[in-house]
Amino acid sequence: MNTEMCFPGIKGNDALRARLARDIISGSGLAHAYVIEGRPGSGRRTMAKNIAAALCCERAGSGLPLPCGECPACRKIFAGISPDVITVTREDGKASIGIDTIRDLRTDVHVMPNELDSKIYIIEDADTMTAQAQNALLLTLEEPPAYLVFLLIAENSRNMLETIRSRAPSLRMQPLPPETVAAIAAESSAEAARMRTEDRNAFRGIIMAADGSAGRAIELFEGKEKDAVTARRAAATEFCRIACSRGHGRELLSVLFPYSSGKRDEAAKLLGDISLALRDLALQKKSETAPLRFFADRDEAEALCGEYTLSRLIALYDATEKARDLLLRNANTRLTIFNLMQAAESVGTHKNKG
Ligand SMILES: [Zn+2]
Structure with missing residues (x-):
């Protein structure tokens, strides 16, 4: 399969998409963990869902883009309801992910996936894990069950232990060109679409202020x-x-x-x-x-x-x-x-x- 047919839902980030596509299609380069890093609003969660779907897509190899976005596995993953794609977040009000959360996770990873061939954990704000939590996660990363994949979402992987980083290649989200941010914002926000026609200068100003982040642009238009x-x-x-x-x-x-x-x-x-x-x-x-x-x-x-x-x-x-x-x-x-x-x-x- 041509790597250009991979990740049709990801905007920009061509080099990143090509590299991941190679890893996933060949299977040989695939790591058990990736750090998806970048600023808030840079598309890290979208990337995580796309990787999960690409790994589990039922129509992989059929000539359709990967992930296809239409098979039951893809649909459940994108809707956030797949039992085998588990999102781990900070507890309400806490500034970090503590050891207890990772201990629970370490027990859970040994339960085989329900429906898919992989079991994927998306850990939000992974760079806020305490050192203790990271060390606990490391134990799993050292000998992961074959079906296990971690996607660690972080603003800056330098805040994580070197021992984790050496096992989890970094995928750094690149800023999007202004015209791409403008297109996404106008598609996703009614206010952005209105300003694009009625107040073009202010619209372009907000796009520049979002500095390559579509999520930030939408937040600015709507907020x-x-x-x-x-x-x-x-x-x-x-x-x-x-x-x-x-x-x-x-x-x-x-x-x-x-x-x-x-x-x-x-x-x-x-x-x-x-x-x-x-x-x-x-x-x-x-x-x-x-x-x-x-x-x-x-x-x-x-x-x-x-x-x-x-x-x-x-x-x-x-x-x-x-x-x-x-x-x-x-x-x-x-x-x-x-x-x-x-x-x-x-x-x-x-x-x-x-
Ligand atoms: Zn699919």
Whole structure:
């Protein structure tokens, strides 16, 4: 079977899909455990269900895509009702997965699968397992029953013991291109579909803010954060526009002031957006095809970066990152913002030397 016919339900992540497809089709490279890692909203659970279904699909080898999504095994797995695909989560309110949860699991793994040839455990937030829990899991990983597969969902596998990682190859979910995030969001969220036709600029801004994560985009479109994100992005763009011209302290202040008296967290997020925008402008200066993470419109980035020298962009970026770092370490919001404004002004004053 052609590896391109595998995982039709996974967007992007071509290299990952091809590698898994090879493992699953040949069977020889298949591990008893994988860590599926990436940011929340990056499609880790979708990937886990797809792997489970690909392993158990009743129509494997029939020329249909793998998983087919239609056979009883696939349907049950995608609906979350297969008795042989078991999801393990943190107990309510707990910050970690403790030893008791893994002890129960270790007893359960020896019960043969009900319907399928494999028994698959999806462990959510696996990187929150305590060291004790990980060591207990390791005992099973060292001598797993042949039918057993663990899919460990994690934000960062570095938080897990090396002994686990050496037995569980990492599958790292890659950020999706903005056009793919836009397509998924418009399919999954009525509000996204509405904004795509009625408020195109704000729509594209939210897509960029989701930073390659379809799950995050849907959360933003459906949640309460949307307007704050849009306002922050407008302020960050305006900051870049003003800072590139010679010393406009008053104008800079009008952009930053609303954030200087509000929540520190919002101010830090604004500075994060400004950093990202400045990073885009510096990249755009070097290459017209550099992937942008803040600007949805490359022409806008091109026009803005034409007003800057590279050294000024870098000086502004450094000042912004320094201010953000201070805010994250609980510095006074008003003072930090004021200092950044002064730094931006002085970078502007040296325009002709840059
Ligand atoms: Zn199937």
